[in-house]
Amino acid sequence: MPELGEVAHMAHLLTRYAKGKIVTAFSIDTADTIVFPAIVPTAKYVNQTITDVGRHGKYFWFALTTNHSAVDIVLMHFGMTGWISFNTDVDSHFFPMERSVNGKRPETYADPAKAQWPPKYTKFEVSLGNDLKFAFTDPRRLARVRFIDGIEGNIEEEAKKLEPLCRTGTDFSKPDRLSEEQFTEILEKRKVPVKALLLDQAVCTGVGNWMADEILFQARIHPMQRGNTLSPETKSLLYKCLCEVCELTVKLEADSSKFPESWLMTYRWSKRKKSDDRQTTADGYTVDFLTVGGRTSCFVPELQVYTGDDSLALQSPKSKDASKSKQPKEPKKEQESKKKMNEAQKEKRENKRKINEDIKTKDEMIRNGRVTRSRAKR
Template structure:
């Protein structure tokens, strides 16, 4: 699943190609999967003929603002954006490929939103106000916002007793962090994913805040300027522990361990994060909600 750094890279990638002194104009919106469209008014055709004014991000949501009509989409677990400098002229055929939506621009370029696998979660919205998308309206603060302070972070963690892994991933608490980067942040902060928020003292909260900002800023910088097609591989290559079960921890050399859940897993280093004690595989899917 693309998370904050990859989504920000896609924002920058699309901004470079669609906005500026001579913005690209939408010439077509082709829906190949009706299931991905979560709104009915305005219709997708309302975007046709409009220039792209800006491309922004709300957590993991991308937002193309075309003169007040917003094309908003969330790539979910298996979705992706595939850019083409020259799209085929032939319209896409529903159900014949992984393509769910195609957007065309006046210079012949455009992008497809694709989704692999059988579990379909890709979501597209056409709205006049992004806050009309319920999951955007309920987002917590952006962890990379200039005005998101350590004091605000500490206040958020103090609101309820919960495992820190789940708190970092909860989009209503912090917008944009998912399974992969929460693993990375906790490794940098030297914290167990099962640590309870109420057990964290001031020094630990500050260490976690710094680790969060450092990890995300580094990942954004690493992804910046890369073509959309390269972002997935770049994300995997940059991981320290996530997705590296059985490999050596890059900090201490201990083996990276895994805790599995119903449809996901987390990775951690026992030496760096849990005092050398392996975590029990509790299979509590609620941890990774």
């Protein structure tokens, strides 16, 4: 899923290639009422100028205006697989991380948009003149595109008063973020794993799975550790790492080739089944995975030590509930011994049942006078 850095990268591309240009055509997939919660006639945007591009967390937008003070904005969220492609070569390093080779862009990767235009799964397409076009695509239809008209004043401040931005929290890559004291107060009130808190978009908007893992790794905190159990020093360190990771991710626009070598992010994309063949960091520490809040978390057990209930810390990635985790298998000899014992008990119960049935049958024959009691005894 595109996170804070990828959204910042797209906002930069739109600012560089689209801002200041006039829209000559604007078409949408009117049949898709999932990506578009409300369908509007986009013909009204033709001949309007893209005057502003902004972002907040995982949301971003471009503003359209004529000579009026009010502007219309197209508000977007990429969901899991959304993206914007241009019909010309743009300076973009983006590629889906699931196709990475140890967190790096493979040399053979090719932008699908180069194969055909408009690209497959296009949801809307904008033409800007001089044959420049861009298209919003989404194969899985988890993205959302909303059209908001008539915004006056500061676009970001006014947009944040409306749905769905009004339900988002602080963007920690920006100067107007929560203070350390405010963030610490939230940590102390919320008795949940720190990983789950970082993924809460009402608290840390824009922070996704890999960013949360990176923040916790830099702060040396186990993903399952509850925020209210952290020491004051660790809470302060967590806040510092949260701000630094968000700021640097936005500054580098999620270009993984420029991330510090000490970051965990580039080592999280190669899961190994065998414990002796797992990925290691630049310092030689083993990278491991577990499930927190339904999400697979990457961490380094030697550096991120859990101080709570060990059964939770040992939760496997495939387990939905730590209490349901598999118990270690018994030795083969003990298994065979138990099997023989069970078979012997089963045979004993069967013999006893047959004897009881034989006695019951003879008693019935005696009551019916078919045999004498002395004969029955024989």
